[in-house]
Amino acid sequence: MFSSLKIRNYRLFAMGQAVSNTGTWMQRIAQDWLVLSLTGSATAVGITTALQFLPMLLFGLWGGVIADRCAKRKVLFATQSVMGITGLVLAALTLSGQVHVSHVYVLAFVLGLATVIDNPTRQTFVAEMVGPDQLRNAVSLNSANFQGARLVGPAVAGVLITAVGSGWAFLLNGLSFLAPLIGLLMMRTSELQQSERAPRSKGQLREGLSYVRSRPELLWPIVLVGFVGTFGYNFPIWLTAFTDQVFKEGAGTYGLLNTLMAVGSVAGALLAARRSSSRMRLMVGAALIFGLLMVAAAVTPTFWIFAALMMPIGIMGLTFNVTANVSVQLAADPAMRGRVMSLYMMVFVGGTPIGGPIMGWITDVFGARVGLLAGGVVSALVALGIGLVLARITGVGLRSGLRAGMRDYGIRGRGSGQPVRDARLPALRAAAPPPEPVRAPVPAAASAGSGRSGAAE
Numbered sequence: 001m002f003s004s005l006k007i008r009n010y011r012l013f014a015m016g017q018a019v020s021n022t023g024t025w026m027q028r029i030a031q032d033w034l035v036l037s038l039t040g041s042a043t044a045v046g047i048t049t050a051l052q053f054l055p056m057l058l059f060g061l062w063g064g065v066i067a068d069r070c071a072k073r074k075v076l077f078a079t080q081s082v083m084g085i086t087g088l089v090l091a092a093l094t095l096s097g098q099v100h101v102s103h104v105y106v107l108a109f110v111l112g113l114a115t116v117i118d119n120p121t122r123q124t125f126v127a128e129m130v131g132p133d134q135l136r137n138a139v140s141l142n143s144a145n146f147q148g149a150r151l152v153g154p155a156v157a158g159v160l161i162t163a164v165g166s167g168w169a170f171l172l173n174g175l176s177f178l179a180p181l182i183g184l185l186m187m188r189t190s191e192l193q194q195s196e197r198a199p200r201s202k203g204q205l206r207e208g209l210s211y212v213r214s215r216p217e218l219l220w221p222i223v224l225v226g227f228v229g230t231f232g233y234n235f236p237i238w239l240t241a242f243t244d245q246v247f248k249e250g251a252g253t254y255g256l257l258n259t260l261m262a263v264g265s266v267a268g269a270l271l272a273a274r275r276s277s278s279r280m281r282l283m284v285g286a287a288l289i290f291g292l293l294m295v296a297a298a299v300t301p302t303f304w305i306f307a308a309l310m311m312p313i314g315i316m317g318l319t320f321n322v323t324a325n326v327s328v329q330l331a332a333d334p335a336m337r338g339r340v341m342s343l344y345m346m347v348f349v350g351g352t353p354i355g356g357p358i359m360g361w362i363t364d365v366f367g368a369r370v371g372l373l374a375g376g377v378v379s380a381l382v383a384l385g386i387g388l389v390l391a392r393i394t395g396v397g398l399r400s401g402l403r404a405g406m407r408d409y410g411i412r413g414r415g416s417g418q419p420v421r422d423a424r425l426p427a428l429r430a431a432a433p434p435p436e437p438v439r440a441p442v443p444a445a446a447s448a449g450s451g452r453s454g455a456a457e
Helices: 008-039 042-069 072-095 101-130 132-151 153-163 166-176 178-186 204-213 216-231 235-246 251-274 280-299 303-331 334-350 352-366 368-394 425-431
Strands: 396-403 406-413
Touching (some): 008 042, 008 132, 008 153, 042 204, 072 101, 101 132, 101 334, 132 153, 132 251, 153 166, 153 251, 166 178, 204 216, 216 280, 216 334, 235 251, 235 352, 280 368, 303 334
Antiparallel strands (some): 396 406
């Protein structure tokens, strides 16, 4: 489960990210609550989230080009510095009593600009630290790291907001970025499996899009991630609304709900770290169950049932996220991985400027329950539809049987009668068109770490 931590450079990276991720979650909780207290509007919370992820929608593909062209360690040092500075500026404004919602909007947009470059660079840098053999484990641990910070960050943020105000949470977040910066400086560059940088040339963005479009094992997971990310991962909007409007509670309860979801997310990420493969059917099934659990939470009558559902929602959401992320990374050619992952993050995170305001408006007009219900229904229906599309493209059907007293589920090729035991990515790869020529080959050298903010990061 923790095999990639044996590598010194990755261990330094993981420790630094654990500290900064905790600060990031503190800021997310404090920022959502600050905007709600300044405006009293769930739509304003959605706009803040949208502005933070709008740069990913507008410029996301360029982030992948930069990741393929530049020295990743140096790029990360710059982006992590900018992200820390935004936290310090917001802290100064809040602690001085001068903060206005427009300040939060601007700083959220600046943070999003840094994230455009940071996300694909950080994901592909993981491959340079651990190599292809440990990539699956490292990506899963990145997700566990980021989601594990939710066990501490929201709780600390709730205490700080209640005791001394949001400004101190922003200050601690800004200072927390010293940890990854120190970790980057301490790395042994001789132990990095550095990739050859892609040369500057025209048409690299179009080349990346054509590459993804020609491969169903990349295209359909990215489409599914786009829909679920846009309409299903808007919990800052829904949880603030449920806490304030439905349950009539305060910041402490909001932090508790986030912490419960984090427990499930950590469990989902650690279970993913133990798996030796990433299957398409697991990805689709996790997305379907994730949507159905959201529907159940939307109609539940009591607070404690709602709170209890946060854990399985976290498990299924992270299982889907990690499985899709790892599947796409391992299916992509190393020479194209930066651009593929920038597209992945663009649709996952960049869809928030569309889904955030829409879900915020639905929540404001029709109530928190209808807003969460809408997100769950969209996620479940799209997962079901793409599952059927994948089954049709790959020419597979479901089978079940009993073997050695155990029920056995699998997939078989249509017309052959022969079971295809795994139906993993190679099966999809075989159905894909022949690969197009790729410029600037890069040696085989990454993350749900940010989840949606930093997601997953």
